[in-house]
Amino acid sequence: MKIIEICNELTKVISPTRIYMNENMKKYTTFRVGGNADILIKVKDVKELMHSIKVADKYYLPVTIIGNGSNILVKDSGISGIVIKIEFDKIEIDKQEEYAIVTVGAGVKLMKLAQDLLNSGISGFEFASGIPGTIGGAVKMNAGAYGKEMKDIIVSTKCLELKKDNKPVRKNNIDDIEITEPGSNIDENNIVELSNKEQQFRYRNSVFSNKKYIVLETKLKLSYGNKDEIKAKMEEFNKQRKEKQPDLPSAGSTFKRGEDFITAKLIDECGLKGYTIGGAQVSEKHAGFIVNTGNATAQDITDLIDYVKKVVYEKTGKKIELEVEILGG
Secondary structure (H helix, E strand, O other): OHHHHHHHHHOOOOOHHHEEEEEEHHHHOOOOOOOEEEEEEEEOOHHHHHHHHHHHHHOOOOEEEEOOOOOEEEOOOOEEEEEEEEOOOOEEEEEOOOOEEEEEEOOOEHHHHHHHHHHOOEEOOHHHOOOOOEHHHHHHHOOEEOOEEHHHOEEEEEEEEOOOOOOOOOOOOHHHOOOOOOOOOOOHHHEEEEEOHHHOOEOOEOHHHHOOEEEEEEEEEEEEOOHHHHHHHHHHHHHHHHHHOOOOOOOOOOEOOOOOOOHHHHHHHOOOOOOEEOOEEEOOOOOOOEEEOOOOOHHHHHHHHHHHHHHHHHHHOOOOOEOOEEEOO
16 A cells, blocks of 8 residues: 555654554544544654655655644545644753743644743743644744734744645545655755744734745743742633633634724624534634534534624625634545
8 A cells, every 4th residue: 555655654764653544633633623634743853854745745745734733624524645743842941141042842832831931930921821732833823812922022933944835736545646756845955044024923924824834943032030920920811711712622713803803793793602503613602713512523613614704794794814724625
């Protein structure tokens, strides 16, 4: 079988214990829905990442990069090709006289980083302490909360620049593909470091959103603070999250905030809070969230997304945009 051949090539650099065939993506997304990935790999360093992409190139397979799966919706049909889960866990703290420079791997969870910074008496990251994502995803989406965003604390980001994109190109079964030699997509010269300005941060967007770059690590500039005050702020933010946000499986805020309106307020005013399609529901606690009540399919969720967008536009004339990224096809 071709899929076994591909996995054998991957094991030349990557432990077979971190390579999975026909892997169910429900385990890797906070929505807890979705079909299978042909191949899923957990990569621990840049060498493993580059090898995975080179193997994908050889077999002309599309590549999908994920972190903690907290801002994605995988379709029921699953994801073709290779899914790469970034698990770079580097955390380095350089304590300078007036501030700290913290270098963080793309796979580090925001909650883990927040706890490490608290223990080191470093302030400025409290706003992100309750976001259930990784640094890579937070940089890509310019994650934010409570009046602060990642762009406010990022100095620079090291990333892998792809010479071409990895959009799905095949429709046939993975075992029917012919080996091609399309040319290497990457080499060591493709690792670049972008300044804050070069990352083109916007609301829930950045230069990384076009998938030309893969975030490897980022440098943050943070201040020093009192541990008790940092902890109190983190606890207050987390308390607010629990009070306002649903505790059912979701991908966080489903829709982006409008330029001149609050999306959740519009959805609520349209009478959609609690509206259900299959196992998907507009949260009764916060109308900006679509949740999985327990047995939702990805199709239930996308149908509900489309319905909400349609009703809001018909009743208010406002077009609401999706914040969650839909993967697969």
